[in-house]
Amino acid sequence: MKRKQFIKTTSAAMVGSMLTPMVSCKTDTKQATKSKEVLQRTNWAGNYTYQADTIYEPKSVDEVQQLIKKLDIQKALGSTHCFNNIADSPKNQISTKKLNKVIELDKANKTLTIEAGARYGDFAEMLHKEGFALHNLASLPHISVAGACATATHGSGVNNKNLAGQVRSVELVKPDGSLSTLNREHPDFAAVVVGLGAFGIITKVTLMLQDTFEVQQDVFLDLPLESVTSNFEDIMSSGYSVSLFTDWQDNKVSEVWVKRKVSQEMADLDNDFYGATPAKKNIHPIVALDAVNCTEQMGVPGPWYDRLPHFKMGFTPSAGEELQSEYFVPREHAVEALLAIEKMKDEIFPHILISEIRTIAADNFWMSPCYKQDCITIHTTWKQKPKEVMALLPKFEEALAPFNTKPHWGKLFTIDAETLQARYERHSDFVALAKKYDPEGKFKNGYLTKNIY
Ligand SMILES: Cc1cc2nc3c(=O)[nH]c(=O)nc-3n(C[C@H](O)[C@H](O)[C@H](O)COP(=O)(O)OP(=O)(O)OC[C@H]3O[C@@H](n4cnc5c(N)ncnc54)[C@H](O)[C@@H]3O)c2cc1C
Numbered sequence: 001m002k003r004k005q006f007i008k009t010t011s012a013a014m015v016g017s018m019l020t021p022m023v024s025c026k027t028d029t030k031q032a033t034k035s036k037e038v039l040q041r042t043n044w045a046g047n048y049t050y051q052a053d054t055i056y057e058p059k060s061v062d063e064v065q066q067l068i069k070k071l072d073i074q075k076a077l078g079s080t081h082c083f084n085n086i087a088d089s090p091k092n093q094i095s096t097k098k099l100n101k102v103i104e105l106d107k108a109n110k111t112l113t114i115e116a117g118a119r120y121g122d123f124a125e126m127l128h129k130e131g132f133a134l135h136n137l138a139s140l141p142h143i144s145v146a147g148a149c150a151t152a153t154h155g156s157g158v159n160n161k162n163l164a165g166q167v168r169s170v171e172l173v174k175p176d177g178s179l180s181t182l183n184r185e186h187p188d189f190a191a192v193v194v195g196l197g198a199f200g201i202i203t204k205v206t207l208m209l210q211d212t213f214e215v216q217q218d219v220f221l222d223l224p225l226e227s228v229t230s231n232f233e234d235i236m237s238s239g240y241s242v243s244l245f246t247d248w249q250d251n252k253v254s255e256v257w258v259k260r261k262v263s264q265e266m267a268d269l270d271n272d273f274y275g276a277t278p279a280k281k282n283i284h285p286i287v288a289l290d291a292v293n294c295t296e297q298m299g300v301p302g303p304w305y306d307r308l309p310h311f312k313m314g315f316t317p318s319a320g321e322e323l324q325s326e327y328f329v330p331r332e333h334a335v336e337a338l339l340a341i342e343k344m345k346d347e348i349f350p351h352i353l354i355s356e357i358r359t360i361a362a363d364n365f366w367m368s369p370c371y372k373q374d375c376i377t378i379h380t381t382w383k384q385k386p387k388e389v390m391a392l393l394p395k396f397e398e399a400l401a402p403f404n405t406k407p408h409w410g411k412l413f414t415i416d417a418e419t420l421q422a423r424y425e426r427h428s429d430f431v432a433l434a435k436k437y438d439p440e441g442k443f444k445n446g447y448l449t450k451n452i453y
Pocket residue numbers: 044045075076077078079080081082083086087096116117138139140143144145146147148149150151152153154155196197198200201202203317408410411
């Protein structure tokens with residue numbers, strides 16, 4: 001799509017007078033099987049089949065308002081990248097797939113307003129060409145902005161907050177169909193942005209921008225575990241965004257990805273990186289896989305949007321045949337937590353594809369796992385063996401329990417509701433506010449009922 005099209009302000013294309021035709025999944029299962037793309041009957045990984053009877057794909061805010069008013073039980077559906085039932089509904093899903101336009105690039109105030117279903121990759125290149133950047137991105141750019149923020153999705157960086165941290169304001173269609181704009185000064189902002197879909201449907205998001213920057217990505221291989229435990233803070237601070245990849249075997253981290261902002265003052269990284277050696281070609285997080293889908297490495301400078309994610313926008317990151325879990329641990333317990341998981345290496349090995357360790361800075365979002373707490377995350381991509389993985393997760397969680405671990409809202413976990421809720425200081429405030437916004441529980445689903453209220 002051309003740049004001009006991206007930065008067009010809201011116009012005729014946004015004005016829809018007709019209510020979007022609904023796609024009934026119940027009556028057309030044949031088509032649902034054939035055309036998962038259109039009907040979105042499963043999530044991205046294919047491990048969860050949505051139970052909602054009906055999916056709507058509104059093309060305008062007005063259509064969203066009409067739908068919300070009309071329907072009793074419903075839930076927003078973004079780009080379907082969660083691994084659990086968080087985006088499901090017992091009745092209706094409202095997909096934001098067609099709400100993906102760029103509304104306004106405000107150069108003077110350094111903000112970008114987009115429709116909530118836009119994916120980061122849809123506008124990142126345009127932003128760079130216009131001289132702007134976002135502070136960070138997740139490992140892949142294919143996720144919707146509102147869906148990512150709703151679950152506190154993050155990238156890495158000791159000083160980088162999760163992606164919700166770059167939100168300036170949101171436009172929300174509330175359960176009665178009315179519109180509200182909440183900016184950072186609004187008392188409910190910190191609950192609604194990382195809102196787990198509980199407050200209504202976010203239709204627009206305004207993101208805060210910074211001047212564009214270039215990043216170079218260097219990968220190092222075979223970092224001794226002993227180096228990680230002795231130098232954790234230094235290693236994770238060696239770049240703007242650093243990731244460690246490991247399958248927990250052989251007392252080492254198999255790869256260190258160091259993403260550094262390009263500047264005149266930057267020095268070359270040592271060839272001996274805490275005992276790890278520089279990769280001689282682009283590398284996939286799983287060493288044995290082809291790196292063709294990965295963003296450029298080998299210290300080649302490039303725009304932020306083509307280096308901060310691990311995977312390129314133009315490629316599907318993998319077949320989707322995987323499962324993911326991710327646990328947040330307060331940063332001061334990083335080394336203890338890593339060693340606790342390392343002890344499980346033999347149990348983990350048959351089921352793991354790869355783990356990734358990242359850092360995220362503290363924020364103020366009530367349901368963010370990083371609420372007032374700098375964290376590390378221990379992410380694991382598992383083989384798609386649900387029975388085995390679900391049996392292993394309680395052990396993983398038990399090993400991390402001494403550190404009050406919190407799971408990623410969009411991934412697999414088994415921590416019981418009582419334990420989970422006790423780990424969120426603002427949980428009861430969140431519930432009270434969700435009930436105030438949605439007294440009839442229009443946006444409740446099985447996930448919220450089980451885990452939140
Ligand atoms: C391959 C892969 C890589 C990933 N990498 C990362 C990573 O690097 N870092 C990380 O933290 N996570 C990562 N994730 C997890 C992912 O970022 C989250 O699951 C995220 O929530 C996905 O966004 P989505 O739009 O697909 O959400 P969906 O699954 O569609 O929805 C998630 C939640 O958001 C709500 N929601 C969606 N849109 C709206 C809206 N407009 N208004 C209100 N509520 C809304 C839904 O109701 C639901 O509660 C990854 C997932 C995959 C599959």
